[in-house]
Amino acid sequence: MDTRSRSSFSPSRPLPPIDRRTVLKTLGLGAVGLAGVPLLSACTGGAGPAGGSSKSLTFGSSASDDVPKRAYQAVVDAFQKKESATVTVNTVSHNDFQNKINSYLEGSPDDAFTWFAGYRMQYYAGKGLLAPIDDVWQQIGSNFSDALKKASTGPDGKMYFVPNYNYPWGFFYRKSFWSEKGYAVPTTFDELKTLAAKMKGDGIIPIGFADKDGWPAMGTFDYINMRLNGYQFHVDLCAHKESWNQPKVQAVFDTWKALLPYQDPGALGQTWQDAAQFLGQKKTGMYLLGSFVTQQFTDKTILDDIDFFPFPAIAVEGQDAIEAPIDGLLLSKKGGQNQTAKDFLQFMGTPEAQNTYYSIDSSNIATAKGADTSKFTPLNKKCADAIANAKHISQFFDRDALPAMANNVMIPALQSFIKDGTVDIKNLESQAASLYAAQ
Template identity: 90%
Template sequence: MNTQRSGSSSLTFDRRALLKTLGIGAVGLAGVPLLSACTGGSAPSGGSSKTMTFGSSASDDVPKRAYQAVVDAFQKKSGDTVTTNTVPHNDFQNKINSYLQGSPDDAFTWFAGYRMQYYAGKGLLAPIDDVWEKIGANYSDALKKASTGPDGKMYFVPNYNYPWGFFYRKSFWAQKGYTVPKTFDELKTLAAKMKGDGIIPIGFADKDGWPAMGTFDYINMRLNGYQFHVDLCAHKESWNQPKVQSVFDTWKALLPYQDPGALGQTWQDAAKLLGDKKTGMYLLGSFVTQQFTDPAVLADIDFFPFPEIAVEGQDSIEAPIDGLLLSKKGGQNQVAKDFLAFMGTPEAQNAYYSVDNSNIATAKGADTSKFTALNKKCADAIAGAKNISQFFDRDALPAMANNVMIPALQSFIKDGNVDIKNLESQAAALYAAQ
């Protein structure tokens, strides 16, 4: 969501990777594998005032080293010891429910939005209002709102966010004479031209299930507006209505131009194809640039926002926020609180950015002097947006995102068909059970 990233998300996020999770509404642990079994367990947090454990889903190389840079800086500054337990990103997200009910680490990587609020509402997180008393001035009101739980208490410390858009290679486009589309019709015309040139127009990868949500969200917001996106995710709007059907009908026009191998590819696979000039453009979060290790290729990457379709032009942007939370157990550990307070400073976010410059730091005062032209464009796109969405798997009920939308979107990608009446039936049952 970089992975997000997500995708975080990571997005990471990486951020944005997300498979079908366990039934989130179920509280029982019988027969459920605990995430701590993947990490080798957590050291006790209450026994020592100078140690803590940190559960990280940043398993890809770049974000893994970036979080280690933050840990190193914190340990040097505080003299405390942080034991990091890194788990493959998809595994971390798949087992988060049982993880938080079992033996979680003191602090862990996660996301803002509904995904944070849900677990806060279940009493599985520790509030950190005292941490926010120290770092609150470093964040905008929008970021503070995104970090607030359903009870009005603070739970989340933002580290970075990242825009979703179409990424492409500038030199390749210049060579072919391609120009950035401003409208959906122009996007389709460009895609047809690329296909005629023997190129896969739109890189696409949905083996892990979550990337297709970005396309759904953008078409939905461009057709129906940001508020409809939020209300649909909250099930304040029905899935069984013409507005939702129009999203899929509009998307169907892109299916002939998306990579036909999408369901067998990870987002990293699709990134490589873009870098190798085998695809023309790729809709993903800016964490995609983590995959371009050749400086010449990275310098050649540019991006443009999802084109306008109808009601709102390009006012809304998907820019998920990734950061840190405390488990309920971690709330008893002052070192863990100190670590989250450190994460909310320009110093910590500069340490992260020194390794992973694919994301945009959220703390005021973070160093932007080393921003590349692409970083600046990403930051400007977020700053200039009237509405910032989190990404479907973060704005919606977890079980709806994972158990319903992932298979529905993968089926749609495969054959272009979707049953919105069935989507509504499942959504009604899931939301009513909360």
């Protein structure tokens, strides 16, 4: 992820355990007490207009990194001015927000809050912890594609989510560094391995990697899985319509094992932000992450030097599928009774609000039709084109799968694999069978 993240259930980013895109530690249903609630309401990230207003709402945000935090504050400021409303912003660290989401929603949640599309939204909608916003979508529905509408729909067919942005995952690198070294963009997995070997021979860590927070490694798993077995297999595996204990899954890990010697050996002790800095400093050759990685490059010279390429083809479907998680806003069940909170989500679904967000955080791609693209950098345009031209768009494993499977099973399994290159797919299947049967 994605902030997803940007970003961390760990992402737009995010939103993480990454600072951006982590995975929930609670799947809950009462498994975790309300101890997390004070944490989620303790930090106020922004205040409303002085003097108060009869129109008010509280907004829970996991956009704790500097850039997205300021971007959401700009949206809040614009809404307050437009509607003469008061918005109290409660900003919590991305990972804490995601890890405490179950107790948060079952306790005293804010009216509106940042979250993700797809299964990670549908799960809580199905538990009755979210408020439907069909009336909001009657006003903003024409601003979104059918694919975005589908990703915003709950299991009951009602609308729950307002998309703000999405962002592609790919290999990011510094153009000048590659030009200096004579590196060429790989389009096949064999070319990727050859390039990585050349970088290692040049004394560079070929592939930047960071998995201290658990979720980032899921992006590598997803891409190798989709490139080997296809997009539909990814979806079915996440839904446990396919077994983990089969040759197709083992092939994903066997293929990935060929990259382990080229990944940063310090990955398990690094956050995604750490790895981004190493890329900017030319200590690593490339880095597989979402485009929110560019939030870390405050030096315009470095930012303008960043480019990316899609994960190379391996077997089926070439490079047709792309990871492009969608981040946006939801209403808690309580927030559904607050018309001003609904108005805030309606505002978020307009080009005006998304342009305001983008004016601060240009690492993401606005989802609303009519959003201003005239200020897109070449990298922004490339990201947008990659999403627009993809035949299949995945949401990222921790958003497409059952929360407990992502957090309780995949994070430790992937971290163990990164450490020693071994994985027990029979055990993965046993845990998956128990978790999905219990939901």
